[in-house]
Amino acid sequence: MSSRIGIVGCAGRMGRMLTEVINRTEGCSVSGGTELPGSPNLGKDLGELAGIGALGVKVGDSAKKLFESSDVVIDFTVPVATLSHAKLAAETGCALVVGTTGMTVEQVSELEQCAAKAPIVFARNMSLGVNLLMTLVQQVAAALDEDYDIEIVEMHHRHKVDAPSGTALVLGEAAAAGRGVALDQVADKVRDGIVGARKRGDIGFATLRGGDVVGDHSVIFAADGERIELGHRASNREVFARGAVRAARWLKDKPAGFYDMQDVLGLKS
Numbered sequence: 001m002s003s004r005i006g007i008v009g010c011a012g013r014m015g016r017m018l019t020e021v022i023n024r025t026e027g028c029s030v031s032g033g034t035e036l037p038g039s040p041n042l043g044k045d046l047g048e049l050a051g052i053g054a055l056g057v058k059v060g061d062s063a064k065k066l067f068e069s070s071d072v073v074i075d076f077t078v079p080v081a082t083l084s085h086a087k088l089a090a091e092t093g094c095a096l097v098v099g100t101t102g103m104t105v106e107q108v109s110e111l112e113q114c115a116a117k118a119p120i121v122f123a124r125n126m127s128l129g130v131n132l133l134m135t136l137v138q139q140v141a142a143a144l145d146e147d148y149d150i151e152i153v154e155m156h157h158r159h160k161v162d163a164p165s166g167t168a169l170v171l172g173e174a175a176a177a178g179r180g181v182a183l184d185q186v187a188d189k190v191r192d193g194i195v196g197a198r199k200r201g202d203i204g205f206a207t208l209r210g211g212d213v214v215g216d217h218s219v220i221f222a223a224d225g226e227r228i229e230l231g232h233r234a235s236n237r238e239v240f241a242r243g244a245v246r247a248a249r250w251l252k253d254k255p256a257g258f259y260d261m262q263d264v265l266g267l268k269s
């Protein structure tokens with residue numbers, strides 16, 4: 001049977017890309033989409049918004065109705081909205097795929113609590129490439145000692161509102177795990193003014209914003225005399241949307257629980 005997939009935030013950059021990818025994926029259909037009350041996009045056709053021609057599915061403002069009429073809902077919005085959607089998932093039992101970044105530790109914990117009542121995939125990067133990179137970064141960090149300074153550099157488009165990116169933080173967590181430390185004990189996210197020399201063992205972050213960059217990430221291991229760089233560049237948003245749709249299909253018959261892309265892609269050992 002076809003998977004009915006709903007999209008909250010369907011007029012956003014990722015929302016529009018999701019409409020296109022779901023529509024062309026065999027065995028999937030777009031069950032509906034929402035934007036906030038008052039949005040100029042309410043009532044518009046999701047297909048028209050995505051530039052693929054009318055699908056006969058209009059943008060609504062009732063997330064509750066969307067959860068009741070979908071097998072899975074995909075959410076790339078903002079943290080506060082994602083939490084209200086997760087509560088609807090818990091109420092209705094509808095599966096949820098979350099790609100929203102910029103959530104606090106407390107917000108992620110609330111999301112996880114909702115996963116006791118509905119299956120939820122949460123991944124700050126849905127691309128296959130970044131999920132493989134996470135494993136590589138952990139392995140390299142485990143193989144090197146603190147003579148290798150770890151710096152994470154990311155660049156995104158001018159509209160991005162959160163920093164460092166969710167992916168940069170995930171890569172930082174992978175590097176910290178490789179070293180057997182917690183990221184929040186060693187992260188250095190802001191440098192401005194006379195901040196002193198670099199502290200041994202720190203993991204530094206640098207954030208660049210500009211133009212239409214979809215998402216570039218580099219993890220640099222810098223020692224005296226040599227430098228190793230592992231990186232990923234997304235050249236379009238389709239990689240994230242394909243990952244999200246893959247997660248939605250994987251999630252359809254799963255029991256309630258909190259999953260990530262490593263589960264979806266079978267990368268956990």
Ligand SMILES: NC(=O)C1=CN([C@@H]2O[C@H](COP(=O)(O)OP(=O)(O)OC[C@H]3O[C@@H](n4cnc5c(N)ncnc54)[C@H](OP(=O)(O)O)[C@@H]3O)[C@@H](O)[C@H]2O)C=CC1
Nearest residue numbers: 009011012013014035076077081099100101124125126240
């Ligand atoms: N995990 C991953 O692989 C990826 C994650 N992301 C993350 O996804 C999120 C969205 O990114 P992007 O698509 O570029 O952002 P956009 O701002 O383009 O899209 C977000 C959309 O959600 C809408 N929205 C906000 N609140 C609600 C609500 N309560 N109900 C319905 N719709 C709502 C916004 O409406 P309005 O504009 O009116 O506020 C907007 O249309 C970000 O956190 C980003 O970092 C992005 C790409 C990949």
Ligand SMILES: O=C(O)C1=N[C@H](C(=O)O)C[C@H](O)C1
Nearest residue numbers: 101124125160165166167215
């Ligand atoms: O906002 C974006 O665009 C992206 N956000 C995610 C992040 O914060 O890591 C994933 C991707 O890099 C694009």
